[in-house]
Amino acid sequence: MTSKQEFIEKLRNSSLRPTKQRINICEVLFNRDKTFHFTISDLFNLIKDKTGEKVSLATVYNTVHAFHKKGYLKEIPINSNQTYFDTNVTDHHHFFDVKEEKLIDLKNEDVGPIEIQRSIPGKKIKSVEVLVKLED
Amino acid sequence: MTSKQEFIEKLRNSSLRPTKQRINICEVLFNRDKTFHFTISDLFNLIKDKTGEKVSLATVYNTVHAFHKKGYLKEIPINSNQTYFDTNVTDHHHFFDVKEEKLIDLKNEDVGPIEIQRSIPGKKIKSVEVLVKLED
DNA sequence: ATCTTCTTTAGAATAATTATAAACAACGAA
DNA sequence: TTCGTTGTTTATAATTATTCTAAAGAAGAT
Ligand SMILES: [Mn+2]
Ligand SMILES: [Mn+2]
Ligand SMILES: [Zn+2]
Ligand SMILES: [Zn+2]
Secondary structure: OOOOOHHHHHHHHHHOOOOOHHHHHHHHOOOOOOOEEEOOHHHHHHHHHOOOOOHHHHHHHHHHHHHHHHHOOOEEOOOEEEEEEOOOOOEEEEEEEEOOOOEEEEOOHOOOOOOOOOOOOEEEEEEEEEEEEEEE | OOOHHHHHHHHHHOOOOOOHHHHHHHHHHHOOOOOEEEEEEHHHHHHHHHHHHOOOHHHHHHHHHHHHOOOOOOOEEEOOOOOOEEOOOOOOOOOOOOOOOOOEOOHHHHHOOOOOOOOOOEEEEEEEEEEEEEEE
């Protein structure tokens, strides 16, 4: 449980002004036990539901991108018509339940270390992500 | 090198009528040595260039989805504004050069076997894909 | 308080994809 | 081969996620 005050500080420290909208978004995104996987429209709806206050869709986009740029959110590569984001910004892998369209975190020990035995001259590895698709 | 006749048979066997457009698309997609990674707009432009004949954009979409449904093309999960397809429909992994926006096949031995140590009740694994993002 | 800069917002613009429906082409049976 | 049926192509419109715009509002500094 993070207090509103702490969100305000974190925002200030990131040179993001602590607006009412951003604080509400922080509460929805980061006041949870487990990692949270969402689309913009998931988040947009949740804000209304959980805080009672409406934030414009443009602001949700702006804020998510601001947080993404600051490294507080991660983008998850799956083929969907909507982009998925993740509050777990560490390097980790996923199950994707194709039917439910739901992401589930895998612990690194659920997958084991992955050694890439090939390299491309002039390029270095930025990330290694495993996506395990699930069906019934 | 696959002959036009062979494409016609393959299409018929898949209960897809062998139209001029589909045969042209087959030539562009499948008459190559290496695996081919593409977006719809890549393909749309290549058809004009390589066959001299224009195929409507709607037909390119229709055909790619028909081939995808038949299992002749694979969709690659990366976050991009456009969907990527792959003529290599086997289970395999990728480099993604973020700057060039280009996919490169990894051989399975470049990655090694991946054992998923966790399961979700009622669900089974459909695919396991590794995406290695590259930067400069 | 005042000024500056950043943020929010509604609405418009963009761009990938999908839907529509009319013209057309492949097929199979006569 | 002709004819009727069914599948396909196409231009174009519709849809949808996302980004842009520009004006109004809020936060921070002086
Ligand atoms: Mn996650
Ligand atoms: Mn590939
Ligand atoms: Zn982003
Ligand atoms: Zn498809």
